[in-house]
Amino acid sequence: xxxxxxxxxxxxxxxxxxxxxxxxxxxxxxxxxxxxxxxxxxxxxxxxxxxxxxxxxxxxxxxxxxxxxxxxxxxxxxxxxxxxxxxxxxxxxxxxxxxxxxxxxxxxxxxxxxxxxxxxxxxxxxxxxxxxxxxxxxxxxxxxxxxxxxxxxxxxxxxxxxxxxxxxxxxxxxxxxxxxxxxxxxxxxxxxxxxxxxxxxxxxxxxxxxxxxxxxxxxxxxxxxxxxxxxxxxxxxxxxxxxxxxxxxxxxxxxxxxxxxxxxxxxxxxxxxxxxxxxxxxxxxxxxxxxxxxxxxxxxxxxxxxxxxxxxxxxxxxxxxxxxxxxxxxxxxxxxxxxxxxxxxxxxxxxxxxxxxxxxxxxxxxxxxxxxxxxxxxxxxxxxxxxxxxxxxxxxxxxxxxxxxxxxxxxxxxxxxxxxxxxxxxxxxxxxxxxxxxx
Ligand SMILES: NC(=O)c1ccc[n+]([C@@H]2O[C@H](COP(=O)([O-])OP(=O)(O)OC[C@H]3O[C@@H](n4cnc5c(N)ncnc54)[C@H](O)[C@@H]3O)[C@@H](O)[C@H]2O)c1
Numbered sequence: 001x002x003x004x005x006x007x008x009x010x011x012x013x014x015x016x017x018x019x020x021x022x023x024x025x026x027x028x029x030x031x032x033x034x035x036x037x038x039x040x041x042x043x044x045x046x047x048x049x050x051x052x053x054x055x056x057x058x059x060x061x062x063x064x065x066x067x068x069x070x071x072x073x074x075x076x077x078x079x080x081x082x083x084x085x086x087x088x089x090x091x092x093x094x095x096x097x098x099x100x101x102x103x104x105x106x107x108x109x110x111x112x113x114x115x116x117x118x119x120x121x122x123x124x125x126x127x128x129x130x131x132x133x134x135x136x137x138x139x140x141x142x143x144x145x146x147x148x149x150x151x152x153x154x155x156x157x158x159x160x161x162x163x164x165x166x167x168x169x170x171x172x173x174x175x176x177x178x179x180x181x182x183x184x185x186x187x188x189x190x191x192x193x194x195x196x197x198x199x200x201x202x203x204x205x206x207x208x209x210x211x212x213x214x215x216x217x218x219x220x221x222x223x224x225x226x227x228x229x230x231x232x233x234x235x236x237x238x239x240x241x242x243x244x245x246x247x248x249x250x251x252x253x254x255x256x257x258x259x260x261x262x263x264x265x266x267x268x269x270x271x272x273x274x275x276x277x278x279x280x281x282x283x284x285x286x287x288x289x290x291x292x293x294x295x296x297x298x299x300x301x302x303x304x305x306x307x308x309x310x311x312x313x314x315x316x317x318x319x320x321x322x323x324x325x326x327x328x329x330x331x332x333x334x335x336x337x338x339x340x341x342x343x344x345x346x347x348x349x350x351x352x353x354x355x356x357x358x359x360x361x362x363x364x365x366x367x368x369x370x371x372x373x374x375x376x377x378x379x380x381x382x383x384x385x386x387x388x389x390x391x392x393x394x395x396x397x398x399x400x401x402x403x404x405x406x407x408x409x410x411x412x413x414x415x416x417x418x419x420x421x422x423x424x425x426x427x428x429x430x431x432x433x434x435x436x437x438x439x
Pocket of ligand 1: 009032035084085098102120122155156266
């Protein structure tokens with residue numbers, strides 16, 4: 001099939017590449033000329049395991065190409081995926097300007113039937129807005145051309161995006177006309193040879209499903225974070241509690257890890273957007289508001305511990321920080337807890353030397369103007385002469401570090417662990433002061 005993907009970011013690029021991998025012909029569009037030029041030259045604008053090789057292979061086979069030319073992209077695919085960003089507006093609701101701009105572009109240039117697929121995470125009712133925006137442009141053109149609008153939210157996880165796209169748990173298709181449903185079934189047939197994964201439903205339910213999934217996951221994290229903070233006060237160990245409740249199949253082990261708060265480009269904005277949708281329709285969404293408030297507080301939890309240990313004024317202190325990305329296996333710094341932690345430590349006068357295995361360049365771009373923040377080239381050099389080590393992202397390389405080196409590099413053997421990576425009893429036995437979450 002011939003497919004256009006509008007927006008070549010984390011979702012668009014993975015979607016386009018995986019569809020090309022199955023033999024389709026895919027053209028990826030972006031408004032960012034630097035991004036497209038890099039892709040055309042065989043480079044990759046983001047870090048996503050396995051993606052560079054797959055992009056290169058499909059580009060070399062002539063199935064995957066990149067453009068900034070809107071007319072060319074509209075002409076190319078009968079299926080037009082919209083995978084542009086939907087950042088939060090001032091009131092927390094999703095800003096649809098990029099989605100609607102993409103929709104209008106399609107209407108401006110199309111010359112025959114198109115299936116327009118919303119892959120971006122968009123509030124309930126967006127498919128109707130996309131349809132209306134396209135109809136308006138077509139009316140201006142005096143062109144009575146047919147099209148369908150489908151909701152097909154994406155559930156991939158950054159860091160495991162290819163695996164998730166190639167072997168999805170489910171493929172949600174919100175569509176109301178038979179022609180579009182048939183097209184989507186044909187498109188996704190290669191992804192469900194083992195068993196049926198498509199859940200075909202009405203458009204509004206599909207749109208809401210995406211927010212419901214992210215809101216549920218964020219709720220689990222905030223719930224565990226609050227419980228962890230209570231466990232600390234009560235003298236319980238949240239890691240035992242986590243295992244104890246995870247063993248219940250009604251609860252399960254996934255997404256029960258307490259830590260330094262959730263971040264990333266999805267949970268924070270999707271929780272906000274769903275709460276805004278609720279407000280708009282007269283529903284208070286009390287649980288969601290609490291999830292967000294708990295997370296905001298949790299991002300400062302490590303700093304609270306630092307302050308309790310060193311005092312309010314941190315001038316003259318230096319901290320090593322391991323992990324900048326909002327989670328491992330990505331360079332995504334959007335809403336990363338590390339940003340809040342670095343801001344607060346340096347606002348209090350401390351210096352921070354940070355190391356991340358892949359997100360340093362991106363971190364330098366978004367936080368590099370902070371004069372009290374420096375970036376280390378490796379784990380070890382971040383430690384030298386620091387008052388303590390803070391762990392913010394659970395990269396694999398941090399799970400079994402050289403503790404002897406940590407001890408001899410720091411001014412004192414002191415670790416603030418925002419991801420509960422180590423065994424407290426063992427570390428304390430080794431003479432470390434170890435302050436983790438909920439233990
Ligand atoms: N990142 C994730 O893990 C993830 C997972 C599931 C869903 N989503 C959703 O997918 C959507 C995209 O997220 P992302 O992380 O890929 O964003 P991103 O910021 O990485 O990529 C969006 C891209 O769209 C481009 N763009 C903007 N307007 C355009 C236009 N009119 N025409 C062409 N290109 C345009 C931007 O230049 C950018 O490259 C969001 O709604 C997000 O919530 C993201």
